[in-house]
Amino acid sequence: MKFGKAPAAWAGLIQAAVALIVVYVPDLPTELILGVIAAATGLSFTAQKVENGKTVAALFTEPEDVEDLD
Numbered sequence: 001m002k003f004g005k006a007p008a009a010w011a012g013l014i015q016a017a018v019a020l021i022v023v024y025v026p027d028l029p030t031e032l033i034l035g036v037i038a039a040a041t042g043l044s045f046t047a048q049k050v051e052n053g054k055t056v057a058a059l060f061t062e063p064e065d066v067e068d069l070d
Contacts, residue, residue: 007046008048
C-alpha cells in the first residue's frame with residue numbers, strides 16, 4: 001500500500017511531527033497542540049476500524065482455489 005493511501009501512516013507522521021514541533025517551539029498554545037493530537041488520534045482510531053473491518057470480511061470469504069503442490 002502506498003503511503004498516501006495509508007491513514008495510519010499519516011496519523012503517525014502527524015503525531016511525530018507535533019512532538020518534534022512542541023520540543024522546538026515551546027510557545028505554542030496548548031489548545032492547538034491538544035487539538036492536533038486529538039485529530040490524529042481520531043484518524044488512527046478510524047484507520048484501525050477500517051483495517052479490522054477488512055480483516056473480518058476476509059475471514060468470511062472463501063479461499064481461492066489453489067493447485068495441489070505435490
